Amino acid sequence: MSEKVTIYDIAEKLNITAATVSRALNNNPKIKEATRELVLKTAAAMNYKQNKLALALKSGRSNNIGVIVPRIDSNFFASVIRGIEEELYPHGYQVIICQTHESIKRENENLHTLVDAQVDGIMMSVTGISDENDSAFRHVLEKNVPLIFFDRSKHIDGVSSVTINDFKGGYLTTKHLIDEGCKAIAHFSGDQSLDIFKNRFLGYKQALLDNGLEFKEEYVIYTKSSVDAGKEAVDNLLKLDTPPDAVFSSSDFAALGAIQELQSRNISIPKEFCVAGFSNEPFTKFMELSITSVDQSPLEMGKMSARVFLEQVDKTDTIKIEKKVVLAPELHIRKSSKKTNF
Amino acid sequence: MSEKVTIYDIAEKLNITAATVSRALNNNPKIKEATRELVLKTAAAMNYKQNKLALALKSGRSNNIGVIVPRIDSNFFASVIRGIEEELYPHGYQVIICQTHESIKRENENLHTLVDAQVDGIMMSVTGISDENDSAFRHVLEKNVPLIFFDRSKHIDGVSSVTINDFKGGYLTTKHLIDEGCKAIAHFSGDQSLDIFKNRFLGYKQALLDNGLEFKEEYVIYTKSSVDAGKEAVDNLLKLDTPPDAVFSSSDFAALGAIQELQSRNISIPKEFCVAGFSNEPFTKFMELSITSVDQSPLEMGKMSARVFLEQVDKTDTIKIEKKVVLAPELHIRKSSKKTNF
DNA sequence: TACTTTCGTGTAATCGATTACATAATTTAA
DNA sequence: TTAAATTATGTAATCGATTACACGAAAGTA
Numbered sequence: 001m002s003e004k005v006t007i008y009d010i011a012e013k014l015n016i017t018a019a020t021v022s023r024a025l026n027n028n029p030k031i032k033e034a035t036r037e038l039v040l041k042t043a044a045a046m047n048y049k050q051n052k053l054a055l056a057l058k059s060g061r062s063n064n065i066g067v068i069v070p071r072i073d074s075n076f077f078a079s080v081i082r083g084i085e086e087e088l089y090p091h092g093y094q095v096i097i098c099q100t101h102e103s104i105k106r107e108n109e110n111l112h113t114l115v116d117a118q119v120d121g122i123m124m125s126v127t128g129i130s131d132e133n134d135s136a137f138r139h140v141l142e143k144n145v146p147l148i149f150f151d152r153s154k155h156i157d158g159v160s161s162v163t164i165n166d167f168k169g170g171y172l173t174t175k176h177l178i179d180e181g182c183k184a185i186a187h188f189s190g191d192q193s194l195d196i197f198k199n200r201f202l203g204y205k206q207a208l209l210d211n212g213l214e215f216k217e218e219y220v221i222y223t224k225s226s227v228d229a230g231k232e233a234v235d236n237l238l239k240l241d242t243p244p245d246a247v248f249s250s251s252d253f254a255a256l257g258a259i260q261e262l263q264s265r266n267i268s269i270p271k272e273f274c275v276a277g278f279s280n281e282p283f284t285k286f287m288e289l290s291i292t293s294v295d296q297s298p299l300e301m302g303k304m305s306a307r308v309f310l311e312q313v314d315k316t317d318t319i320k321i322e323k324k325v326v327l328a329p330e331l332h333i334r335k336s337s338k339k340t341n342f
Numbered sequence: 343m344s345e346k347v348t349i350y351d352i353a354e355k356l357n358i359t360a361a362t363v364s365r366a367l368n369n370n371p372k373i374k375e376a377t378r379e380l381v382l383k384t385a386a387a388m389n390y391k392q393n394k395l396a397l398a399l400k401s402g403r404s405n406n407i408g409v410i411v412p413r414i415d416s417n418f419f420a421s422v423i424r425g426i427e428e429e430l431y432p433h434g435y436q437v438i439i440c441q442t443h444e445s446i447k448r449e450n451e452n453l454h455t456l457v458d459a460q461v462d463g464i465m466m467s468v469t470g471i472s473d474e475n476d477s478a479f480r481h482v483l484e485k486n487v488p489l490i491f492f493d494r495s496k497h498i499d500g501v502s503s504v505t506i507n508d509f510k511g512g513y514l515t516t517k518h519l520i521d522e523g524c525k526a527i528a529h530f531s532g533d534q535s536l537d538i539f540k541n542r543f544l545g546y547k548q549a550l551l552d553n554g555l556e557f558k559e560e561y562v563i564y565t566k567s568s569v570d571a572g573k574e575a576v577d578n579l580l581k582l583d584t585p586p587d588a589v590f591s592s593s594d595f596a597a598l599g600a601i602q603e604l605q606s607r608n609i610s611i612p613k614e615f616c617v618a619g620f621s622n623e624p625f626t627k628f629m630e631l632s633i634t635s636v637d638q639s640p641l642e643m644g645k646m647s648a649r650v651f652l653e654q655v656d657k658t659d660t661i662k663i664e665k666k667v668v669l670a671p672e673l674h675i676r677k678s679s680k681k682t683n684f
Numbered sequence: 685t686a687c688t689t690t691c692g693t694g695t696a697a698t699c700g701a702t703t704a705c706a707t708a709a710t711t712t713a714a
Numbered sequence: 715t716t717a718a719a720t721t722a723t724g725t726a727a728t729c730g731a732t733t734a735c736a737c738g739a740a741a742g743t744a
Binding site: 004006007008018019021022023025026028050051053054055057058059 | 730733
Binding site for chain 2: 700701702703
């Protein structure tokens with residue numbers, strides 16, 4: 001059933017050598033036109049398909065690129081991957097997916113596996129929990145495999161990145177809450193060893209200071225990105241002597257939890273308490289009480305990452321390119337924080 | 343920078359041949375224990391890494407599997423892929439992602455590309471729009487590449503599938519609406535050339551008949567899976583002489599659209615009108631008016647697909663295996679359809 | 685005509701690993 | 715002690731494509 005046809009089979013049939021067949025198929029200029037046409041016709045007739053594995057071995061390029069994300073079943077990461085796939089499809093690259101589940105060990109394994117599989121490039125969102133050990137990343141770079149961080153980035157020489165301006169995202173959102181009249185704004189942060197959470201926090205803080213509001217350490221709560229974590233965080237905030245009247249959450253899920261908890265206590269949103277999230281998860285706009293959130297344009301981020309990869313992949317090795325692309329965040333103001341009239 | 347170490351380098355250093363090195367590394371029983379240890383030690387010292395591409399060429403197996411989905415940025419498909427990846431990770435397979443965007447042309451291209459890349463198996467959710475041309479699928483089977491359909495399946499000899507019992511899902515949901523006292527239940531369906539939509543419809547119809555309700559053609563509306571489509575569909579239903587008092591939607595998004603449209607008309611849910619969806623998208627449980635929906639256990643579906651693949655991949659070619667796994671749907675009853683007390 | 689280019693194709697090495705077969709080394713049996 | 719059996723290793727082909735180099739034939743030049 002369906003014997004594999006090789007260039008040797010074509011060569012034999014035409015009484016020429018495989019070298020000539022290869023040249024004809026690759027549009028090598030030093031081949032007679034008549035021969036080329038004959039080979040092409042015969043190849044088509046015999047249903048020849050190039051063996052990519054042989055090509056990959058010979059060339060050292062697999063035409064695969066690897067993508068490493070904490071998990072794929074999150075709207076954000078799935079959208080980024082969609083963008084990557086769409087941008088790379090016309091160039092003939094296949095996208096290999098790896099998940100870390102926020103495990104450094106898994107991240108390192110994935111990096112090594114991808115290098116071993118000789119992918120032509122790696123795009124990833126790092127798993128943050130601080131590890132001093134960059135050896136897996138260095139291993140990638142030593143092998144001259146282009147490495148690109150998206151969203152969650154790290155400072156490593158030779159690595160390009162595509163991120164959004166998280167500082168600005170935090171700033172804009174906080175400023176918006178201030179403009180709505182909020183006086184005591186809390187913040188849900190994530191693991192600040194990750195730049196994204198650090199910068200959202202810094203943007204938040206700066207917006208407070210620039211607008212004459214006091215920054216209170218007790219208003220900053222470190223939460224996981226989950227509904228339950230959001231509930232618990234609000235619970236803690238409301239126990240304070242002077243509880244806040246708004247929260248800017250680095251996570252939409254935590255923001256949702258906050259809203260659910262506030263509603264269960266009959267605290268009116270946005271009248272008594274405003275809530276804003278981050279990531280613009282689909283549900284934020286679907287809710288009846290739609291949730292204000294910062295869009296990270298994941299699709300664009302994926303496409304941009306792919307473009308950066310394409311730029312790097314064919315450059316001569318001599319010049320080390322390191323490109324930092326920063327996308328603009330976009331604040332979507334919705335009911336959860338809009339006190340003033342629509 | 344980081345020369346690639348091959349078995350020839352190891353052989354040279356130890357004054358033996360590459361064959362011996364290969365055997366030692368592969369735990370071939372006919373190698374002297376001392377030699378094996380020496381090779382292993384040397385390989386480790388030299389930081390040897392097996393070249394997967396060479397192995398793939400020699401063995402004809404790439405250790406990659408392909409997954410084709412309409413789009414990746416849907417919670418359902420992303421979760422299935424997550425399941426596949428997690429199940430296959432311990433077995434050393436890498437997962438290649440392809441999107442069709444519901445285009446048959448793209449689907450066929452992807453199938454050919456994956457076969458050309460010599461993946462060891464393909465798992466996919468078909469793009470339904472009726473095409474009589476099964477040649478791409480047959481091409482896969484001729485090459486002896488295990489092919490597994492999940493969720494959206496097709497009847498093709500030699501192809502295994504993992505689906506849920508959509509008929510039952512439709513039946514259960516409709517029965518539930520009847521039990522809540524609904525007398526005139528409408529249905530939003532999708533492209534019925536896809537079994538999933540056909541079967542949900544049939545389950546719906548059967549539940550009506552089994553419970554003495556009239557089946558009305560005019561209550562069945564074919565919609566896209568989008569919020570706007572749901573709004574429009576409800577709009578049309580309400581124009582009928584005897585408008586329905588409930589809808590079972592094959593899409594959560596259309597169900598959401600229905601709810602939004604009903605609410606904008608001040609029709610009370612679930613008191614005057616009940617709504618149920620399908621897929622158990624995350625937002626259905628997040629809404630204040632949470633939406634009744636059928637869970638398809640996508641994670642389990644992915645894992646199961648992977649397991650079916652693993653069963654098939656090593657079987658001798660002589661026996662043709664064709665496994666049909668049908669998972670049970672699970673109805674999640676929520677506020678949008680729960681008239682009676684909680 | 686004789687000599688140099690140019691053109692088209694063949695030869696053979698290469699990418700890195702695996703493995704059937706051959707052979708050398710060692711052990712066992714007689 | 716010698717033949718037979720066993721064990722460990724080497725030799726070389728193979729997977730399928732690409733490509734530097736060699737070479738014969740055709741074309742151009744003097």
